[in-house]
Every structure is written in structure tokens, then in C-alpha cells.
Amino acid sequence: MSTITDQTRAGLRQWIADVDDAASRLPVAGGLFARRWRVLIVEPGQMRYRDGRGEEAVLPARMTPAEAGPLIAALAQSGPLVLRFSSAMGFRRTARFPSAARGHLDEAARLALPRLSPLPVPDTAYALERDSLNETEGWIDVSLAMVRRSDLDHALARAAAMGLKPAAADLMRTDPDAAPVCDLREGRRTPPAGHSAFRWAIGAAALFLVAALGLTLDNQVRLEPRLAEIETPATIEATLQSAIVQARAKGAADPVTIALADLARRLPDGAYATDIAFNNGSLRVSGLAWDAAATLSALANAPEFEGAAFSGATVRDEETGRERFDLTLRHVVSGSEARP
Template identity: 70%
Template sequence: MSGFAEQARLALRQWTADVDDAASRLPLAGGLFARRWRVLLVEPGRMRYRDGRGGETIIPSGMSPTEAGAGIAALNRSGPLVLRFASSLGFRRNARFPSAARAHLDDAARLALPRLSPLGAAETAHALERDTLREADGWIDVSLALVRRSDLDTALARADALGLKAFACDLARADIDAAPVCDLREGRRAPSAGHSAFRWVTGVAAVLFLVSAGMLLDTRFRLAPRLAAVETPAEIEASLQAAIRQARAKLAADPLTVALNDLSRRLPDGAYVTDISFDRGELRVSGLAWDAAATISALDSAPEFSNITFPSATVRDEATGRERFDLSMRHVAVQPEAGE
């Protein structure tokens, strides 16, 4: 089980490094995740501490940590540190692997180390410099950085004594202050520095997950019970009883008021009443309309009115251009239809 956990840890670390490396190369956003490194350069007989801002102090091998600490403290100490070996303390080998091994190049380099290192596999610290990787014709060519492991252990112990913790170890190249592309300590890609894109994305995803979970819980335990209470049969029954009471109140109202309300609802647009009389359900109406026949038809089809008669013929009013009508009918209050 421990072997599986170790493999999972290494896979996650490699995945994190791949994501961070890809994010640092983005055209615009890459600057947010760019690596910012200080350098502790290991040279024969001395070390040089470079703070990445142009400052440098030389630390001879015989200088005590206390003496060297003053020079280091005078320089900038923000950002991760790479322990870098001068070219004279290490060497490189060009390695070739089949393209099928692309996903496992670090393991392939470890297996090929006995034929690539003159020091022997146990005495060699190594790492692939992936920025040199070239692939063609089914083969991958890449540079392999190597240093003596005893030199690496000595340099790490010296850096620790100076109060400098290394985040990566590599072999110097043309640009002394460049970001590392590998880590000789574990034979892998250099760890992320600066702002990790993988951790940032993971944090944002965690926040969104917590917000979503909170909204679901709020809906489940607060909003859902309220909605259920609003939609209970008791509430629906109360609404129906209120509608029934309103209908009954209308039926119990003054007959003339009810008749006028029904008449105003049934008259078509453009028709209006100029004279009205009501006696025990008998209603006589005079008025004007653009189309008297349509007005009569609308009232005749209404359930509240019956026995419509025409005491006089319709004539056109010269002043308004409308037709004058004179109707007699009987009004009977009825239960209002749904939606009226």
C-alpha cells in the first residue's frame, strides 16, 4: 500500500509541475505564474550567492557560516533558491529514447544511467533537461545533466549551514540566473516556484464547490420547506374559500350595481350608454355604438341578459356618426366564470 501511495504522490507532483510549467508559458497570464529564482552557484573552492536583482556575494570554502551570513543578509532573500553547479563540477550526456517512453522519460533515464555515467549509477545524481527535448522519426533526444552525488550532498549541507534552503539543484548553463529546468536531487523536473497555477485552480475549484454545496444545503433545508408550506392543500383550500366568498358577496350586492357591472363588461368597445332604467330585473338601455347590431348581438349572447327587445329602431346620430340603440332586457345575476 505504501508503494502505491508513493507512486500516487510522485504522479501528482509530476502533474502539478506539468500544469505550472504550461501556465508559466502562457502569452499574457504566464507572468502571474513565472518562476522567480535566486542562485547559489557552486564553483571549485567557493560559492556565489546571487539574489536575482543584480546583487552577489562570494563565499569561499573556508568562510564560516557566521561570516558568510552578513554578506547574504545584505542581499535580497525573497523567492526560491536553486543550488547550481558550475560546468566544471558536472557534465552532460545526450540520451536517446524511443518515443513510446515519452510519458516515462525520468524512469527511462534512471534505467539508462549505468551506460551514460562514467561514475557509476549509485554515485551519480542526474536529471533530464527537458527544454532540450527533440523528437523525430520515433526517437526522443534529450540532454542529461550529471554531477557526483557526494558533491551534491556536500553542497546541500553547506547551503543548509548558511541558512539557504534549496528548492532545486541543477547544472549551470549559459545564463547563470536562468530558472532551473530540472532537479538533480530527485532526477525530476524542477518544482514550481512563485504562484502555482495548479494550486490556484484547485483553490478556485474548492471555493466554487463549497459555494455550490452551500446553495444546495440552503435549498434543501430552508427554501424547500418554505415552498412546501406555500403549496400545502390548506393554503389552496383557503384561496378557494376566499374566491367563493367573493362570488357570494357579488351575488348579494345591490341588483342595480350588479346589472351595471355586467352591462359594462358585456358592451363591446366603442359602445356607451346614455340612458338607463332598472325595475325589478327589467333593464332598459339607450346608447350609441359604431355598430348597433354587434352591440345587440354581444348582449344577447351574454348569460346575464335575456328577452332582449327593440322598442325603437336604430338610427344614426349625425353629431357623432354612431348608431343609436334602444334596448329592453331582463337581467339575472349569475355565478362568475373562472378567470373573469
């Protein structure tokens, strides 16, 4: 179980490192995720501390940590530190692998180490310099940096004695102050030691999540009850206003208009009146025979109409041959007596 956990953690670290490395190479925003590196150069018989701003201090092997401390303190202390071996202290070989091994280059380098390293494998610290990767015709060429592990351990111990804690270790290339591309300590790619793009993304996502939760809670606890208080009186007022407008319109209309409006409102769906006659409050409605029962039931129960009379017989229309009914009743204006 511990092996699986360790592999998972290593894979996650490598994935985060890949994300940070890709972010540091962006054209504009990459500057946010990269920082100036300090360099501790390991040479035969001495070390050189460079602060990344062009200043350096030479630290001979015979110099004690107490003596080296003031020299280092006199230079800039900001930025991550890389332990960098000079070319005389290490080796660099070009390794070739099939393109199919692109996703497993670290494992391929470990297997190829016996034929690539001039040093005994147990005493070899190595890492691929992936920025040199070149793929052509189904093969991948990449540089492999190597130093003696005993030299690496000794240099790390001396750096620690001087109060320095390297964030990476690599082999010198053209620019002594360049950011490292690999870490000989663990044989992996070196993430940019600036601001982590992955952590920035996680932080931004967390802030957005907290803001969204805060807005949701504020909406449920404060805004929705307040909105209900505001909307309820407005709804009641709108309903009352509509009723007032309808009542005023009805009061201003003539009896025939009122009677026709009430009749249209009270007729059931699917029932039709073909002839309507209004005279001094009396209303005569004619329609097709099959609508008679529904029409009579609807109008007899309506408060606007009273005295519905239906002879119970239907009359055949001589022109169309359809049977018709005749219904007489009185119309009563709501809230008043029937009009004469």
C-alpha cells in the same frame, strides 16, 4: 504495500508538477504561477549567492557559515532557491531514445546512464532537461545533466549550514538566473516554485463547493419555508378572487346563458346534446339515444337542475334514422329560487 504507496505518491507529485509547469508557461496567466528564483552557484573553491535582482555575494570555501550569514542577509531573501552547479562541476550529454519511450523517459535515462555518464553510476546525480526535448523521425533527443553525487551532497550540506534551503538543484546553462527545469536531487522535473496552479484549482473548487452547500442549506432552511408562507395566502387569494369573478359573471348573465353554461359543465364526457330549448326555467334537452342514460344520471344529480323527466322511450329521427331521447327538467340558479 509501501512500495505501491511510494510509487503512487511519486506519480501524484510528478502529475502535480506537470500541471504547475504547464500553468507557468501560459501566455498571460503564467506569470501568476512563476516567481523570481534566488541562485546559489557552486564553483570550484567557492559559491556565489545571487538574489535574482542582479546582486550577488561571493562565498569562498574557506569562509565559515557565520561569516557568510551577514553577506547573504544583506541581499534579497524572497523567492525559492536553486543550487546551481557551474559547467566545470558537471556534465551534460544528449541522450537519444525511441519515440515509444516518450512516456517513460526517466526510466529510459536510468537504464542508459552507464553509457552516458563519465562518472561511476552510484556517484552520479542526474536529471533530464525536458525543455530541450526534440522529436524527429521516431527518435527523441533530450539533454541529460549530471554531477557527482558527493559534490551535490557536500553543497547541500554547506547551504544548510548557511541557513539556505534549496528547492531544486541543476546544472548551469546560459542564463545564471533562469528558473530550473530539472532537479538533480531526485532526478525529476522541477515544478515552478511559485504559486501552485494545482493548489489554486483545488482551493477554488473547495470554495465553490462550500458556497454551493451554503446556498443549498440556506434555501432549504430559510428560503423554502418563507416562500411557502408567501405563496399560500397568494394561492388562497387567487382562488377566492376567481370564485368571486365567476359568481359576479353568473349573477350578471341572463337565465338562458346561465342554464346553458351549467348544462355544458354538467354533461359527462362523451355525451352530447343536439337540441336545447329553454322556456321560463324549463329546459328540454334532446340527444342521441346512447347518451340518454349518462345524461339523465348526470343532470339528475346536479344541484342546478331538478324535476328531470324522461319517458323512457326514444323517438326515431325520420331524416337520419337515428333514435333520439327527449329530457325535460327545471333549472335552478345556485343560491336562489328557480327563475320564472
